[in-house]
Amino acid sequence: MREPLLAAQGVSVRFGGLVAVDAVDLAVHAGELVGVIGPNGAGKTTFFHALSGVLVPTSGCIVIVGDDLTGEGAHAFARHGIARTFQTPRVFKEMPAIDNVRFGLEFAGRTRSHAHDAFDEPGTILEFLGLADVAAVPAGGLTPSKQRLLEIGMALGARPRVLLLDEVAAGLTHAEVELTAQLIRRVRDELGLAVIWIEHAVRVLMDYVERVAVLHQGRKIADGDPRAVAKDAGVIEAYLGEQGEPVTEPGRKAA
Amino acid sequence: MRRFTLRDSIAATVLAALALAAMPWLMSDFALALTLTCLMYAGLAVSWAMFCGATNCLSLATAAFFGMGAYVTAWGIGTLAYGLGVLLGGLAAAAFAALVGAAVLHLRGAYFAVITFGLGELVRHAITYYEKAYAGTVGRVISEPPETVTIYHVVLLVSALAVVTALVVRASRLGLALRGIGSDEERARTLGVETRRAKILAFSLSAFFPGALGAAMAVRWTYIDPLSVFNPFIGFQTVLIAMVGGAHTILGPIASSVLFSVLTEYLRLQFPYLFLVILGLLLILLVLYLPGGLASLLERWRWGKSRA
Ligand SMILES: Nc1ncnc2c1ncn2[C@@H]1O[C@H](COP(=O)(O)OP(=O)(O)OP(=O)(O)O)[C@@H](O)[C@H]1O
Ligand SMILES: [Mg+2]
Numbered sequence: 001m002r003e004p005l006l007a008a009q010g011v012s013v014r015f016g017g018l019v020a021v022d023a024v025d026l027a028v029h030a031g032e033l034v035g036v037i038g039p040n041g042a043g044k045t046t047f048f049h050a051l052s053g054v055l056v057p058t059s060g061c062i063v064i065v066g067d068d069l070t071g072e073g074a075h076a077f078a079r080h081g082i083a084r085t086f087q088t089p090r091v092f093k094e095m096p097a098i099d100n101v102r103f104g105l106e107f108a109g110r111t112r113s114h115a116h117d118a119f120d121e122p123g124t125i126l127e128f129l130g131l132a133d134v135a136a137v138p139a140g141g142l143t144p145s146k147q148r149l150l151e152i153g154m155a156l157g158a159r160p161r162v163l164l165l166d167e168v169a170a171g172l173t174h175a176e177v178e179l180t181a182q183l184i185r186r187v188r189d190e191l192g193l194a195v196i197w198i199e200h201a202v203r204v205l206m207d208y209v210e211r212v213a214v215l216h217q218g219r220k221i222a223d224g225d226p227r228a229v230a231k232d233a234g235v236i237e238a239y240l241g242e243q244g245e246p247v248t249e250p251g252r253k254a255a
Numbered sequence: 256m257r258r259f260t261l262r263d264s265i266a267a268t269v270l271a272a273l274a275l276a277a278m279p280w281l282m283s284d285f286a287l288a289l290t291l292t293c294l295m296y297a298g299l300a301v302s303w304a305m306f307c308g309a310t311n312c313l314s315l316a317t318a319a320f321f322g323m324g325a326y327v328t329a330w331g332i333g334t335l336a337y338g339l340g341v342l343l344g345g346l347a348a349a350a351f352a353a354l355v356g357a358a359v360l361h362l363r364g365a366y367f368a369v370i371t372f373g374l375g376e377l378v379r380h381a382i383t384y385y386e387k388a389y390a391g392t393v394g395r396v397i398s399e400p401p402e403t404v405t406i407y408h409v410v411l412l413v414s415a416l417a418v419v420t421a422l423v424v425r426a427s428r429l430g431l432a433l434r435g436i437g438s439d440e441e442r443a444r445t446l447g448v449e450t451r452r453a454k455i456l457a458f459s460l461s462a463f464f465p466g467a468l469g470a471a472m473a474v475r476w477t478y479i480d481p482l483s484v485f486n487p488f489i490g491f492q493t494v495l496i497a498m499v500g501g502a503h504t505i506l507g508p509i510a511s512s513v514l515f516s517v518l519t520e521y522l523r524l525q526f527p528y529l530f531l532v533i534l535g536l537l538l539i540l541l542v543l544y545l546p547g548g549l550a551s552l553l554e555r556w557r558w559g560k561s562r563a
Contacts, residue, residue: 107447
């Protein structure tokens with residue numbers, strides 16, 4: 001089998017007595033779109049922190065295209081092609097939107113290029129996201145939903161091989177969520193990235209991804225085809241027990 | 256309106272420096288001394304803002320760098336050429352900044368401010384101890400200082416170089432990295448910036464100028480001792496000038512150092528007993544009503560014009 005772009009092996013993160021992420025394995029390949037779901041506090045964001053080098057895991061290792069980066073700084077992960085968004089947008093507020101996108105191109109993405117070289121231009125990325133008209137506006141002045149889109153733009157600017165999206169559709173209207181989901185599929189298709197996408201809106205997510213992993217109390221309790229996962233007894237119990245949003249059978253929109 | 260390019264700005268700086276270079280033959284001694292003070296503070300404030308304005312780190316280390324430079328002169332005078340002493344003063348401060356920067360640059364906010372202030376005290380006490388224990392002196396007399404015109408030209412050169420460096424840094428990847436660090440350091444790291452290296456590099460670069468200026472200005476005093484050259488007032492004054500001018504700009508600190516030097520001189524002559532009180536009040540008013548500094552006035556004016 002091909003070498004995965006990103007492989008987490010037995011990754012655990014402990015905060016004092018709390019085990020936020022518990023021996024999670026996950027491997028993703030180029031062109032894969034993987035959803036990650038799980039109730040509040042399941043450890044999804046913390047797992048992303050470990051995958052992007054923001055946090056050093058307590059145990060386990062993270063291998064990016066064959067290189068073990070465990071213990072390295074976040075900049076090393078970024079230069080290896082891991083780009084992420086943050087659950088609460090962390091744009092550079094004082095900088096114009098376009099410089100936010102340019103930032104990753106100048107640093108993380110300096111030595112790579114996208115499969116489509118149009119995406120090597122910050123202007124094209126903004127246009128793709130529908131943000132061309134606010135290119136010169138300081139990012140702090142954008143609406144929260146535009147800041148979320150800009151977060152994706154910042155990550156794309158880094159010319160990633162793996163894109164980690166943490167609840168980029170949170171707080172959006174239904175139409176906006178659909179739009180964002182289509183956008184994500186398009187970057188995956190056109191740029192051939194591996195995408196891992198955390199989302200609370202389980203139903204939308206299940207419609208768009210081909211594979212979904214479920215975290216519960218730090219452990220990965222399921223990983224596979226969304227239809228199979230939705231029927232998994234353990235998953236249903238995790239959701240019913242925690243917040244009562246049942247994982248319904250997704251209507252497959254895209255194959 | 257066309258925006259100024261880097262080349263335009265550098266050309267403007269060089270022209271201004273050339274015009275200022277002629278001043279010793281056009282000005283009275285009093286005006287020249289005042290211009291020298293302006294130039295020194297402009298160099299100090301611009302180099303301070305180069306690092307601190309972009310990264311939002313409050314460094315009080317200017318006095319430490321300045322004093323180190325002054326002591327390079329104090330020790331070298333007679334054996335070192337004046338210009339070489341200035342260069343060495345700058346390099347000593349830059350090396351020192353790189354060394355301590357590696358240890359303290361992960362600190363933020365008040366911790367960073369206090370630690371950098373402590374650096375000045377540390378170096379001051381170290382030199383006091385060294386002088387007493389090994390050289391058997393408490394201070395040094397500067398014999399045969401260079402001509403005022405020479406001092407003026409050297410300070411002008413160092414300050415102009417500080418402005419050009421600040422312009423180049425602002426337009427470079429380093430400048431972008433520093434602004435990212437100032438905005439959200441961890442986010443900058445997740446986009447590929449090795450923030451530690453960028454900060455050490457910029458901190459060290461920005462320390463060269465106060466070091467060189469300390470070495471250049473030291474010859475103006477006939478007598479040098481640690482208490483007078485590691486004067487925390489120089490550090491505070493630099494921070495104030497840069498912030499009142501607008502620390503995220505280059506023109507702001509320059510304008511504000513002229514304003515400060517002239518105002519201080521005027522008030523001292525007019526109100527010899529009250530001038531510090533008046534200066535303090537003016538400062539408070541400025542900080543209260545113009546938190547973005549003088550530069551924000553210009554920005555507001557430009558913004559108004561672009562909307563009209
Ligand atoms: N820095 C931290 N220190 C201590 N505990 C933390 C820290 N960050 C997260 N936690 C805890 O770790 C657990 C997992 O949190 P995490 O944010 O990863 O969950 P999540 O799945 O992203 O949740 P949500 O869906 O609400 O975003 C939670 O119990 C949280 O309180
Ligand atoms: Mg989360």
